[in-house]
Amino acid sequence: MQLVVYLLFYPILWVFSRLPFRLIHFISNGVFYILYNVIGYRKKVVYTNLKLVFPDKTEKELVQIQRKFYRHLCDMFLEMAKTMGMSKKEAMERYKLPNIELLQELTKTKTVLVVCSHYANWEWNTSINNYIDAKGYGVYQRIANPYFDKLTRRVRDRWDTSLITQQETIKTVISNEKNKTISVYGMVSDQSPMVKKGQYWSEFMGIKVPIFKGAEQLARKLNLAVVFLKVSKIKRGYYNAELIPITQNGSETKENEITERFLRLAEQQIYEAPEYYLWTHRRWKHRDKVPTEYQNKET
Structure with a gap:
C-alpha cells in the first residue's frame, strides 16, 4: 500500500517541481480557498493557539493572522514540492x-x-x-x-x-x-x-x-x-x-x-x-501538566 501511495503522488510532486513559481503561487491561491474555506483544516487548533499566546488581541486581529498563516502554509507546502526541481x-x-x-x-x-x-x-x-x-x-x-x-x-x-x-x-x-x-x-x-x-x-x-x-x-x-x-x-x-x-x-x-x-x-x-x-502544531498541548517543581518557578 505504501508503494501504491508513493506511485500515485510522486508524479504529481514531480509536475509541481517543474512549474514556474508564478504558477505555483497561483495554484496556492486556489488551495488556500479550499483548505481554509471549504475543508477548514485544523482551523480550531490554529485559532486556539493564537488566542492562547495573544490573549490581548481582538477576534478580528486573530482571524487576520489566521488567514495570513493559511496563505503562507499553502505557499510553503507547494514550495517544498518545488524543491525537487530547484537548482543550487x-x-x-x-x-x-x-x-x-x-x-x-x-x-x-x-x-x-x-x-x-x-x-x-x-x-x-x-x-x-x-x-x-x-x-x-x-x-x-x-x-x-x-x-x-x-x-x-x-x-x-x-x-x-x-x-x-x-x-x-x-x-x-x-x-x-x-x-x-x-x-x-x-x-x-x-x-x-x-x-x-x-x-x-x-x-x-x-x-x-x-x-x-x-x-x-x-x-x-x-x-x-x-x-x-x-x-x-x-x-x-x-x-x-x-x-x-x-x-x-x-x-x-x-x-x-x-x-x-x-x-x-x-x-x-x-x-x-x-x-x-x-500554528497547526500543538505546541502547547501539555500546558496543564506542569510538574510541581516547575510551577511558579522563575526561568
Whole structure:
C-alpha cells in the first residue's frame, strides 16, 4: 500500500517541481480557498493557539493572522514540492544569508549547531550548505512511508545535506568530533515532547511547556558553537536568514542558558510576524501538566 501511495503522488510532486513559481503561487491561491474555506483544516487548533499566546488581541486581529498563516502554509507546502526541481543557483537566489560570513568563520575551527523553529520555510534551511565548506547535516523525523523517506533524503542530497534522525544525531556528532570532522547540524528545536520526555519546562510565548534540550546537551558536552537561524519572508518564494550567535563555546555556558536563549529568540521572531509560524502544531498541548517543581518557578 505504501508503494501504491508513493506511485500515485510522486508524479504529481514531480509536475509541481517543474512549474514556474508564478504558477505555483497561483495554484496556492486556489488551495488556500479550499483548505481554509471549504475543508477548514485544523482551523480550531490554529485559532486556539493564537488566542492562547495573544490573549490581548481582538477576534478580528486573530482571524487576520489566521488567514495570513493559511496563505503562507499553502505557499510553503507547494514550495517544498518545488524543491525537487530547484537548482543550487535558484535556491541561492531565493534563500539569502546576508551574514553567512559568521558561519563560515566559525566552521574554520568549530562544529556548529544551527537551531531554528518551525517558522517561514524551514525546509529550505538546508540550502545553507550551498554557502559553506563544512559537512552539513539536517536532523529530521523519519517519514513513515519508506519510499517518501528515501525521496526526501535524495532531494536534500542535491544541496549536499545528509539527513539524520534524532536517534542518529548523538552518535553522528560524537563520531565526527572524534575524527575531527568539522560539521554543521541543522535542528528544528521547538517540537513538543511527551510529558515524560520533557527534560525541562520553561515559558514559550508566555505559556509553560516541556522543552527538548538536545542541542544544549551536545553543545555543552562537546564544546560546540550554537547559532540561531532567524528567517524572514521577504515576499512569496523569497527568504532572508540571519545568523544570530548564541555561544561559540558551549562548555562555557550555564545549564539551560542555551535553551533559554533559543526560546527568547524564537519568541521574538514569532512576535514580529506571527503568520509565518506553524500554528497547526500543538505546541502547547501539555500546558496543564506542569510538574510541581516547575510551577511558579522563575526561568
